Amino acid sequence: MAEGGWARSEEEQEEEEGLPRGSGVCKWFNVRMGFGFLSMSSRDGAPLQEPLDVFVHQSKLHMEGFRSLREGEAVEFTFKKSSKGLESVRVTGPNGAPCLGSERRPKSAQKRRSKADRCYNCGGPGHHAKECQLPPQPKKCHCCQSISHMVANCPVKAQQQQQLHLSPGSQGTATSPRGEEEEQSQAAFSEN
DSSP: OOGGGOOOOHHHHHHHHTSOEEEEEEEEEETTTTEEEEEEEEETTEEEEEEEEEEEEGGGBOOSSSOOOOTTOEEEEEEEEETTEEEEEEEESGGGOOOOOOSOOOGGGSOOOOTTOBOTTTOOBTSOGGGOSSOOOOOOOTTTOOSSSOGGGOHHHHHHHHHHHBOTTSTTOBOOHHHHHHHHHHHHHHHO
16 A cells, blocks of 8 residues: 555556656646646646646545545646646645645535434434434324324324315315316316
8 A cells, every 4th residue: 555545556656657747736626526627837847837737536636535636735746648638647745745635525425414304213303213222113103193003094184184175165075176177177168
């Protein structure tokens, strides 16, 4: 293993020996997409008059954990010319040190929990059933919390739904929006 826990094969080390070396800073890096560009200010130790852009992918960064670069971070790298331009092969910090990386993480990598998240086992907040310390509890209805039935057969939920579907002028018959539409379309058809 190389310094920082980043293993390189002998092939990679041999391939890298013949490549030009550059140094500069990170121009920009998209942590969500995992790529960006380096601004090369010197090539093989000689300063450049105009900085050159070099593509960098997160897989080429020498560091542990989540690989990224922060804007303006000093870097050293080996690079090659590809069909799309200059492309980095291995990127390190100054003197071969691991890259520092960005403090930013993609939103999907951040663990977010809503305040409404509750354990399905015990009903407690702040954890899920797979993390619950209690033994498996009897299953409960999600609507009324009764252990005698599940939500599909809940009398409380059925009563609530029935009250929603009763309209004040319907004289106790349940109606649905679809039923009203069908009645209106049949009435319009019979008028023609």
